Amino acid sequence: MKIALKIIGILLIAYFVLAYALPKFVAIPFAVWNSKQAWTESEKIQKNKLNQINLEIIGVYEYQTENESENHLIFIDTVDTKLVGFYFGTEDFGGHGVFHYGNPLLNFKLTENEIGFEIGQRELYETTRNKVYKPSQKPKTEKPIGLSKSYLKYSGELTEFGFNLNCESEFQDCWQNQMEFNKIYD
Numbered sequence: 722m723k724i725a726l727k728i729i730g731i732l733l734i735a736y737f738v739l740a741y742a743l744p745k746f747v748a749i750p751f752a753v754w755n756s757k758q759a760w761t762e763s764e765k766i767q768k769n770k771l772n773q774i775n776l777e778i779i780g781v782y783e784y785q786t787e788n789e790s791e792n793h794l795i796f797i798d799t800v801d802t803k804l805v806g807f808y809f810g811t812e813d814f815g816g817h818g819v820f821h822y823g824n825p826l827l828n829f830k831l832t833e834n835e836i837g838f839e840i841g842q843r844e845l846y847e848t849t850r851n852k853v854y855k856p857s858q859k860p861k862t863e864k865p866i867g868l869s870k871s872y873l874k875y876s877g878e879l880t881e882f883g884f885n886l887n888c889e890s891e892f893q894d895c896w897q898n899q900m901e902f903n904k905i906y907d
Contacts, residue, residue, distance in 0.1 A: 753806055778804065778831060782883050782902035787788075791819055795826070795902055804831060808840050809851040812869055813892055820867060823850030836884050837876040843869045869894055 738798075784793040791808040806826035811819050822843035829838045844865035871894050877886035883903040888895035 723813060736751040741767045778879075779907070780904050783905045784896075784900045784902045788819075790849065791906070792898075793896060793900065793902070797826075804829060806838065808838075809849065810840075811896060812843070813896065814867075818847075820845035820847065822846065822869070834876070834879055836879060836886070837874075839875070840873040842872075845869055865897075 734881060779798055782795040782797070786792050791811045793808070795806055795808050797806040799805070806829055807823065808826055809821070809823045811821050813819050822845055824840045824843055826838040827841055830836070845867040846863055846865055848863065871890050871892045873895060874889045875886045876889075877884050880901075883901065886900045886902060888898055888900060
């Protein structure tokens, strides 16, 4: 037994000396093997998280108004295995006109049949926030003309072609209380 412990001790000491003296030949292959295992495990975890997300929901949804420039759009995608979204909408200020905003979806929740999110404080602009620029173009800088501080709370049910949402706002800032969004892009 003492001889076996001595041999194990000598082998461990020899390994650490070699690992210190020749790290490229001893330590690096060991580290590579360990990092490959860690990467494989990380990929499995990410795949499981993505499988739990309803990937059918990813896409662009539109609520159509009488005036096309006032349509509302919701973009839903995944970032680091989490569902995220962005809302481009409009607010009607009566005699002052219609103003545009673009905000991320806050407290985004999705179940099998239901969807819910909030939109926080919104900077309001005269033109749409959903703009496409050519690579050679420089985005125009615009200053907001106002601020809408009330939260918009949306909740609703998923449908075959999108979702029906109910909007609630403390100061009646919702475009409509009930809105039907249809998927226009995957």
